[in-house]
Amino acid sequence: DAGVTQSPTHLIKTRGQQVTLRCSPKSGHDTVSWYQQALGQGPQFIFQYYEEEERQRGNFPDRFSGHQFPNYSSELNVNALLLGDSALYLCASSFGTEETQYFGPGTRLLVL
Amino acid sequence: SQQGEEDPQALSIQEGENATMNCSYKTSINNLQWYRQNSGRGLVHLILIRSNEREKHSGRLRVTLDTSKKSSSLLITASRAADTASYFCATGVGNGQNFVFGPGTRLSVLP
Numbered sequence: 001d002a003g004v005t006q007s008p009t010h011l012i013k014t015r016g017q018q019v020t021l022r023c024s025p026k027s028g029h030d031t032v033s034w035y036q037q038a039l040g041q042g043p044q045f046i047f048q049y050y051e052e053e054e055r056q057r058g059n060f061p062d063r064f065s066g067h068q069f070p071n072y073s074s075e076l077n078v079n080a081l082l083l084g085d086s087a088l089y090l091c092a093s094s095f096g097t098e099e100t101q102y103f104g105p106g107t108r109l110l111v112l
Numbered sequence: 113s114q115q116g117e118e119d120p121q122a123l124s125i126q127e128g129e130n131a132t133m134n135c136s137y138k139t140s141i142n143n144l145q146w147y148r149q150n151s152g153r154g155l156v157h158l159i160l161i162r163s164n165e166r167e168k169h170s171g172r173l174r175v176t177l178d179t180s181k182k183s184s185s186l187l188i189t190a191s192r193a194a195d196t197a198s199y200f201c202a203t204g205v206g207n208g209q210n211f212v213f214g215p216g217t218r219l220s221v222l223p
Binding site for chain 2: 004033035037039040041042043044045088090092099100101102103104105106108
């Protein structure tokens, strides 16, 4: 039973560029959440997708957008990258309204 | 500011000792969860405690919740070097799917 997978594992971009991160949820899960974790900090909630719609959103600018596909996989897009967007981006999946989320290994983004 | 705040920020103990970490939060919650993270990798779910529960156990882990004080504690008994990691509490607010994480406690277990 595959857990949550994310790609790529590492990414280097320059300021102003755009980036797309990908996540495949744990088998049987239909809800995907994205988090940003700066170095030495706890994860910060970006948004959550369920049934291909954004269900909740944290305090992030609209440069951060996402998408969920019919197979429940998800993408996180960040436009006009800033140096401060450098972080570990974590995807977590869950089933319906169950409270426990399962996290992927993350994508480490470095913006130069 | 963040909903959850772990205390202490860092903790160093010897193998075999017990480790206690605390979490304080500010608003009413549906549940509180503890996660472990090794070296900046993905988070591993440890235990969930609901707002109507006071204590839960899972193996060497014991979690308590005091809703009147808006605080929780995580006790790891008989610690091992493999327990070295950052530990985060996350509070479930609203429908419980929007988790607010604290900054974490960095635990070092020395052999």
